[in-house]
Amino acid sequence: MSDRFDERLLRYLEGRASEDEAREVERRLAASPALEAEMEEARRGLEAVRRLAGSAEAEVPPLAGAAWSRIAGGGGSRSGAHRRALLRRAAVIAALLLLPASGWFARGLVAPPLATLPGPSPDGVGPAGAPPDPQLRPYVILFEGVWPDGERLEPWEEMERSEVYMSWFEGLETRGQLVSGYELTAAPEVRFRRGPLGSVTETVPETAPADRLVGLIVIRAASEEEARRIAAGSPHIRYGGAVLLKATGGG
Amino acid sequence: MTSDHVQSPDTTELVRRSAAGDDQAFRDLVERHEARVYRLALHLLGDPAAAEEAAQEAFVRLYRALDGLRGEARLSTWLHRVTVNLCRDEQRRLKRAERFTDLDAAAPTLVVLGSEMDDLEREEMSQRIRAALERLPEHQKEAIVLRYLSELSYAEISEATGASPNTVASRVYRGLRRLGVLLGADRGQEEVS
Numbered sequence: 455m456s457d458r459f460d461e462r463l464l465r466y467l468e469g470r471a472s473e474d475e476a477r478e479v480e481r482r483l484a485a486s487p488a489l490e491a492e493m494e495e496a497r498r499g500l501e502a503v504r505r506l507a508g509s510a511e512a513e514v515p516p517l518a519g520a521a522w523s524r525i526a527g528g529g530g531s532r533s534g535a536h537r538r539a540l541l542r543r544a545a546v547i548a549a550l551l552l553l554p555a556s557g558w559f560a561r562g563l564v565a566p567p568l569a570t571l572p573g574p575s576p577d578g579v580g581p582a583g584a585p586p587d588p589q590l591r592p593y594v595i596l597f598e599g600v601w602p603d604g605e606r607l608e609p610w611e612e613m614e615r616s617e618v619y620m621s622w623f624e625g626l627e628t629r630g631q632l633v634s635g636y637e638l639t640a641a642p643e644v645r646f647r648r649g650p651l652g653s654v655t656e657t658v659p660e661t662a663p664a665d666r667l668v669g670l671i672v673i674r675a676a677s678e679e680e681a682r683r684i685a686a687g688s689p690h691i692r693y694g695g696a697v698l699l700k701a702t703g704g705g
Numbered sequence: 706m707t708s709d710h711v712q713s714p715d716t717t718e719l720v721r722r723s724a725a726g727d728d729q730a731f732r733d734l735v736e737r738h739e740a741r742v743y744r745l746a747l748h749l750l751g752d753p754a755a756a757e758e759a760a761q762e763a764f765v766r767l768y769r770a771l772d773g774l775r776g777e778a779r780l781s782t783w784l785h786r787v788t789v790n791l792c793r794d795e796q797r798r799l800k801r802a803e804r805f806t807d808l809d810a811a812a813p814t815l816v817v818l819g820s821e822m823d824d825l826e827r828e829e830m831s832q833r834i835r836a837a838l839e840r841l842p843e844h845q846k847e848a849i850v851l852r853y854l855s856e857l858s859y860a861e862i863s864e865a866t867g868a869s870p871n872t873v874a875s876r877v878y879r880g881l882r883r884l885g886v887l888l889g890a891d892r893g894q895e896e897v898s
Contacts, residue, residue, distance in 0.1 A: 461874035467881070492882055499884030502834045503853045509831045514743045515757050518735040521764035522728075 467496055590674035592633060592702040593681040595688065597669040599695025601637075618689045626673060626684070635671035643667065668695075672702075716780055724771040731771075735764050738781065741855060742788050748850040749792040751839055759791045766791075785857065785865040789847060796843060837887040844868070845880030852877050 649655035722730035747756035
């Protein structure tokens with residue numbers, strides 16, 4: 455029997471056949487005891503499966519929490535997404551509040567503001583965190599090594615580490631010291647230099663995984679000493695990575 | 706359960722907010738769809754623990770796919786497709802022969818349809834039908850579960866399984882026939898014993 459004929463029989467069985475179609479099926483059933491027997495089998499199957507559908511439905515375990523834990527522990531999807539969300543938010547705050555004061559941000563370091571986030575309030579206070587203190591000076595902190603989601607950790611351990619990172623970022627943000635941030639991809643850096651005869655050479659430095667740059671944030675600190683304290687307090691160091699601190703010329 | 710032929714604005718908004726990093730929106734999304742995903746997995750796998758595992762994984766995949774889902778017409782269809790594929794993978798992984806041996810051991814010899822039954826009998830009968838479903842070829846069982854237990858249209862089943870609507874209908878019809886034969890054979894066996 456063809457798929458199309460099966461489909462017609464099924465429409466008849468489910469009561470979806472048109473009158474003409476139903477008459478045609480009934481004519482064929484009457485002419486063929488074998489077909490009639492098959493239809494009876496299918497009817498019995500349908501009755502059983504409908505009975506099953508009508509029986510008490512299985513209780514559904516709460517999945518949101520469990521799925522969420524897996525996301526946190528499953529290769530870093532959650533921590534990565536959270537971190538990106540936070541860094542994106544920091545970038546937006548920077549774009550909204552700091553661009554006028556720091557021209558070099560405008561040349562592409564900071565992502566354009568996201569339309570989905572609230573804009574600054576009329577008094578100039580940003581959508582999140584404390585307003586920046588104009589006396590603070592920007593510093594760049596570069597992260598070398600791997601994020602927790604790049605390591606082979608037990609899920610609980612990765613989640614725990616991610617939470618530590620998150621609260622560190624959030625602490626900076628709350629104090630109005632987190633200006634902007636980006637996660638850097640695993641793709642190697644490309645170094646451009648002037649070559650012979652005015653050419654530009656392009657090289658990809660060999661970097662051990664432990665020395666790879668994996669992210670950067672821009673912070674604002676009242677002094678180099680405070681910036682050093684912030685950098686030294688980064689959980690990245692505690693978990694085996696390294697951070698580089700660089701003062702900017704802006705203020 | 707009805708299929709959402711047009712995704713509700715709420716779902717679209719939840720997907721958008723989840724993709725933007727809103728954890729609560731993602732939890733709400735899971736809670737909205739968890740029953741149908743879990744029950745589909747349970748019907749396909751027949752084991753609550755395996756079904757929970759598959760359902761969780763479906764939501765983990767949803768989380769990873771959020772960015773690409775903004776243009777998805779129907780989230781529920783996407784979830785059905787992912788759940789079906791996960792269950793297929795799981796079924797391949799399991800040693801089916803062993804599972805069937807177990808199921809057969811617990812299996813049924815009679816299905817009484819249409820009579821008054823108490824809860825125990827009803828549950829027993831459901832188990833027998835489930836056991837018979839387990840004995841169908843995989844694609845027939847899948848089509849029947851999606852059609853009558855997840856209540857999808859043929860077009861939606863086609864989308865979830867990758868088979869044409871005609872093929873889906875044929876699988877359903879042949880699956881029902883086979884199911885009827887299996888249950889009829891059980892009844893015959895019972896009458897003999």
